[in-house]
Amino acid sequence: QQQVKQSPQSLIIQKGGISIINCAYENTAFDYFPWYQQFPGKGPALLIAIRPDVSEKKEGRFTISFNKSAKQFSLHIMDSQPGDSATYFCAAKLQGGSEKLVFGKGMKLTVNP
Amino acid sequence: NAGVMQNPRHLVRRRGQEARLRCSPMKGHSHVYWYRQLPEEGLKFMVYLQKENIIDESGMPKERFSAEFPKEGPSILRIQQVVRGDSAAYFCASSPAAGGQAFFGQGTRLTVV
Numbered sequence: 001q002q003q004v005k006q007s008p009q010s011l012i013i014q015k016g017g018i019s020i021i022n023c024a025y026e027n028t029a030f031d032y033f034p035w036y037q038q039f040p041g042k043g044p045a046l047l048i049a050i051r052p053d054v055s056e057k058k059e060g061r062f063t064i065s066f067n068k069s070a071k072q073f074s075l076h077i078m079d080s081q082p083g084d085s086a087t088y089f090c091a092a093k094l095q096g097g098s099e100k101l102v103f104g105k106g107m108k109l110t111v112n113p
Numbered sequence: 114n115a116g117v118m119q120n121p122r123h124l125v126r127r128r129g130q131e132a133r134l135r136c137s138p139m140k141g142h143s144h145v146y147w148y149r150q151l152p153e154e155g156l157k158f159m160v161y162l163q164k165e166n167i168i169d170e171s172g173m174p175k176e177r178f179s180a181e182f183p184k185e186g187p188s189i190l191r192i193q194q195v196v197r198g199d200s201a202a203y204f205c206a207s208s209p210a211a212g213g214q215a216f217f218g219q220g221t222r223l224t225v226v
Binding site: 006036041042043044045046089099100101102103104105106 | 212
């Protein structure tokens with residue numbers, strides 16, 4: 001119930017392509033869904049986040065799509081660049097509960113030039 | 114404004130020794146969170162602290178692990194009698210208030226030999 005399942009585990013695409021990362025959850029008490037980007041040897045950095053009352057949020061080349069009925073959300077990276085090569089984590093936080101984030105296992109993205 | 118500072122960045126301990134990991138939150142942040150990341154895994158919540166108080170320790174192992182966030186000074190994650198399975202990256206995050214965006218440090222990579 002507290003899990004967030006992320007797929008795929010890895011993705012290799014060419015520069016300019018669209019990267020899509022999917023996450024699914026079971027607990028309907030989650031009410032905040034952030035995406036983090038992590039480079040090797042660094043800590044995770046918040047990319048973009050969404051709440052369940054919104055179906056889509058876009059910031060630059062990054063877009064979150066949220067499907068409340070399916071309990072799924074996804075990150076789309078448009079015009080992917082080699083500098084986007086990193087590990088991406090989806091996460092979720094419980095409504096009104098602890099501040100802890102529940103993370104997916106991550107997806108390693110490689111963007112070839 | 115310096116980010117979340119963690120030290121040391123790398124720590125090697127022999128089995129049975131103690132490990133002390135330090136986290137200085139961002140200026141003005143009074144909420145601290147510790148997460149553990151095993152290789153090829155997502156981050157797992159360990160503990161959430163405010164100044165001088167443990168708010169949620171539901172992710173802390175019952176034995177050998179403790180955390181504090183004193184009125185003055187950094188937050189400390191202490192692991193007594195380390196075992197090989199404690200080898201991981203430990204990340205600290207801070208936020209200015211409950212529900213605020215959490216910023217992560219660069220982590221401490223603990224290796225138990």
